[in-house]
Amino acid sequence: MSTFIYRDHTLYAEQVSVAECVRQYGTPLYIYSQSALSNNYFAYARAQERIKVCYAVKANSNIRVLNILAGLGSGFDIVSGGELARVIRAGGNCRNVVFSGVGKSSREICAALQADILSLNVESEMELDAIADCARHTHIQAPISFRINPNIKAATHPHLSTGKESDKFGLHPEQALALYEKAAGQKELSIVGISSHIGSQIFKAAPLEQMLNELLDIVDRLKANGIALKLINVGGGLGVCYRDEQPLSIGQYISTIEKKIAGRDLTLLVEPGRSIVASAGILVTQVQYIKKSATHKFAVVDAAMNDFMRPILYNNFHKISTVQEAHPRKKLPYHIVGPICESADFFGSNYMLALASQDLLAIHDTGAYGFTMSSNYNSRPRAAEVMVHGKEHMLIRERETHDSLWHNEWAPAQ
Numbered sequence: 001m002s003t004f005i006y007r008d009h010t011l012y013a014e015q016v017s018v019a020e021c022v023r024q025y026g027t028p029l030y031i032y033s034q035s036a037l038s039n040n041y042f043a044y045a046r047a048q049e050r051i052k053v054c055y056a057v058k059a060n061s062n063i064r065v066l067n068i069l070a071g072l073g074s075g076f077d078i079v080s081g082g083e084l085a086r087v088i089r090a091g092g093n094c095r096n097v098v099f100s101g102v103g104k105s106s107r108e109i110c111a112a113l114q115a116d117i118l119s120l121n122v123e124s125e126m127e128l129d130a131i132a133d134c135a136r137h138t139h140i141q142a143p144i145s146f147r148i149n150p151n152i153k154a155a156t157h158p159h160l161s162t163g164k165e166s167d168k169f170g171l172h173p174e175q176a177l178a179l180y181e182k183a184a185g186q187k188e189l190s191i192v193g194i195s196s197h198i199g200s201q202i203f204k205a206a207p208l209e210q211m212l213n214e215l216l217d218i219v220d221r222l223k224a225n226g227i228a229l230k231l232i233n234v235g236g237g238l239g240v241c242y243r244d245e246q247p248l249s250i251g252q253y254i255s256t257i258e259k260k261i262a263g264r265d266l267t268l269l270v271e272p273g274r275s276i277v278a279s280a281g282i283l284v285t286q287v288q289y290i291k292k293s294a295t296h297k298f299a300v301v302d303a304a305m306n307d308f309m310r311p312i313l314y315n316n317f318h319k320i321s322t323v324q325e326a327h328p329r330k331k332l333p334y335h336i337v338g339p340i341c342e343s344a345d346f347f348g349s350n351y352m353l354a355l356a357s358q359d360l361l362a363i364h365d366t367g368a369y370g371f372t373m374s375s376n377y378n379s380r381p382r383a384a385e386v387m388v389h390g391k392e393h394m395l396i397r398e399r400e401t402h403d404s405l406w407h408n409e410w411a412p413a414q
């Protein structure tokens with residue numbers, strides 16, 4: 001059940017009126033639902049006992065979001081030292097942290113070793129050597145998994161594909177096998193597992209199952225050579241419904257995987273991001289002006305591409321609705337655009353809405369890859385974020401101010 005619903009023709013986040021939140025915190029405003037977060041998390045965590053959910057921090061890295069997930073027992077998939085620092089600050093347990101990414105710096109690797117994380121997912125031979133150097137330098141044995149690139153097409157947007165040969169991620173299986181042998185001979189390295197992540201917004205089980213088969217084949221070949229793995233990490237990537245897509249059932253997906261690894265002494269790791277936070281967030285924005293050209297009607301809103309990039313970056317559709325539902329006005333087709341000086345600054349075309357200046361709009365399913373991808377382009381302070389839980393709401397990130405724009409910049413004395 002959605003946690004953003006209309007009651008008496010006005011949009012609510014759980015039991016909090018969205019209009020009330022806007023009165024208190026202004027727009028543009030990200031509003032998240034704690035119940036949606038935990039329901040989405042438990043769709044994975046309750047599916048099987050032998051599963052470790054490592055939430056992909058990049059999807060939404062707000063410290064309160066991480067803190068809630070840590071409280072539910074979640075681990076974390078990180079891709080930078082900054083994300084590690086956020087997890088620690090949020091009270092996350094580093095023993096449940098896995099570190100992915102093709103370009104981990106020595107500083108980041110050393111910090112991860114010192115934090116005693118569960119696994120570094122190695123993506124190249126040079127990275128393996130760098131990890132061994134850091135392990136010698138810190139005198140901490142490095143727990144490693146190799147990330148496999150199984151050359152599988154995930155049938156998703158090209159920018160969201162990560163498991164094809166032409167993608168920069170992971171290692172060819174044969175290359176990985178050779179590196180497992182190399183790592184097995186180094187006492188500063190401890191081989192713990194294997195991982196893969198073939199992309200995001202995936203709706204078919206077949207590519208994911210094919211990836212798992214590839215991983216299990218490598219597990220078997222390693223075992224025959226005396227290398228036993230403990231962790232098998234199948235990444236994230238399950239798609240969510242933005243318009244009318246049919247997502248895979250998380251429960252079914254996990255139990256299919258579980259069946260395939262049944263009887264093996266392996267712990268299953270998953271790294272979901274989008275499927276945990278996307279539906280847990282909306283971006284609320286206010287219509288500034290209605291504008292007509294010879295061919296189009298534009299609703300110019302106060303959020304912009306710097307606040308939410310997905311429509312332009314991935315040409316992605318998001319539902320947009322008015323916060324107040326009942327309108328005597330006629331619905332007309334509007335292009336929803338922001339104030340930034342780029343024609344790319346739009347949220348969507350031909351939305352049938354009844355609009356006037358000052359109306360509030362909710363852009364739905366913006367909890368994932370929303371605020372985390374925002375920027376200060378056009379010197380726009382970034383939006384505020386609010387967490388709603390039942391009847392309670394809490395500001396979890398203040399709106400930036402003009403001063404915060406040049407906080408780290410040289411400026412003349414005043």
Ligand SMILES: Cc1ncc(COP(=O)(O)O)c(C=O)c1O
Pocket residue numbers: 056059077100101162197199200201235236237238271272273274275
């Ligand atoms: C290594 C890794 N794991 C997990 C994820 C999360 O993917 P999703 O948000 O589609 O679940 C990503 C996203 O890009 C990723 O790169």
